[in-house]
Amino acid sequence: MKALVFTGPSVVELREVPEPVVGAGEVLVHVAASGICGSELHGVRTPGFRVPPLIMGHEFTGHTDDGQAVIVNPILACGTCDLCAQGQPNICRNRQILGIHRPGGFAERVAVPATAVIPLPDGVGRTAAALIEPAANAVHAWRLAGHPAGARVGVIGAGAIGLTCLHTALAGKAASVHVADRSPERLAIAARLGATTGPELTGEYDVVFDAVGAAATHEQSLTHLRPGGVTVWLGLAAADPGFDATDLVRTEKRVLGSFAYGDADFSAAIDLVGGWDLSWTDTYSLDQGADIFTTLMNGHTTPVKALLIP
Template sequence: MRALVFTGPGAMEVRDVPEPEVGAGEELVHVVTSGICGSELHGVRTPGFRVPPLVMGHEFAGRTGDGRFVVVNPILSCGACDLCALGLRNVCRKREIVGVHRPGGFAERVAVPSGTLTELPEGLGWTAAAIVEPAANAVHAWSLAGAPAGARVGVIGAGAIGLACLLVAGSGGAARIEVADRSEHRREIAGRLGADAAVAELAGEYDVIFDAVGAAGTHEQSLARLRPGGTAVWLGLADPTAGFDAAALVRGEKQVVGSFAYRDADFAAAVGLVAGWDLSWVATFPLSEGAEIFTSLMNGRTTPVKALLTF
């Protein structure tokens, strides 16, 4: 079968790879569409825990052998620890992720545990199905912020996760949402999706700020623009440097909450949300162009906010 393979630092190739072995308790998914995540671009450019050769892809949907249309929750947990018992599978100390620790959805077929499958509602398109996973990240972040209806919300970064945060906050009853991004193109998209303001940098004061970038400078901005007693939710992973004024955090009784992936309820909620979203900012490309589009995105030469591979 054909797959897009991470072969070495900065290198992606479309190759023939062996068919997946389907183990006990697993099912074979025939992939229809799979999203390229910013974490994958970073992981190929600067290899770390993603070890080549690897078939990545953790945002994917497809058909099972018996014809069900499904989306895959890529988080695999031990199911037996204290955190799993609390419903915190996303932070299980032994968690693994499909497409990171085992072959993922950048292939025509992939074997996954049966428990990872969620059947798609009738009529949900494949583009929306591939956006469920990033949408679940935003649902989780909104929940961690307290799902504050009536809040003044700031979003830093208008990539796929930032736009999902905008859409989730909008559906959750935020009073005003402002989105910051350096790209004029992405600011235009944010405005079209309902942002009350789309700016190069946040100004004023907010009850909640989502940092979907995760650089030292955006960490600093997320706290500087937060009202006393407000909450900054950090989703981005661009830079491990904290970069903020800890004394100001204490004096303003501000909160910083880390948000990693999602809980099962967040994933289920995302399935129901994406059907009504404007996804005109999502572009699709055939697997045969996978190496080219991935490399272009990685090097900043291609501009779609979200790219999906189709099979």
């Protein structure tokens, strides 16, 4: 079968690979669409967790052999550690992630644990289904922020995670949402979806979501946060925190890290995405995968979200 394979630093290639072996307790998923994530672009440029050769892809939907449309939750928690017992499978001490620790969805077919497969309700199209995983990240971040209905919300970054944070905040009855990004094209999309926009945050916010994760955006998320407010960091661009710790103390601002999602967040995302404007996504054949992946990896800001269609 065909698969897009990470073969070395900054290199992905379309290859013929063996059919997946379906083990005990596993299901074969025929992939319908798989999204390219910003973390994968970064991971291919600077290999670390992802070790080549690897079929990446953790945002994918498809169908089983019997034709059931499904979405796959790529986080494989152990279910037995203390954090799993506390309902935090996303930070399981022994977690594995499809597309990182074992083959993912940049392929025609993939074998996954049956426990990771969730049947899709009728009427959820291929594009919406492929956006459930990034949407679940936004739902989780919104929950960590306290479901702040009526809040003034700032979002840094108008990529897929930033736009799903915008969608989630509007669905959660935020009073206003301002999206900051350096790309005029991405800002135009955010404005169309209902945000005010600009190259940086302006004014003061009750909640800020940093979907970039650079030192400068960390600093910006706190500079424009009201005293006592909360900023939720989802982006993973850099390790440098970039903020004034004394200001954090004196103003009782809170910084929360947000990684992935729990089962309830994933279920909520399934219910939400069908009603969203997802016209900011673009589809490409798997044969085009290496080209569009490399284009995005080299810094192009369009498309905002690329879905690979086997």
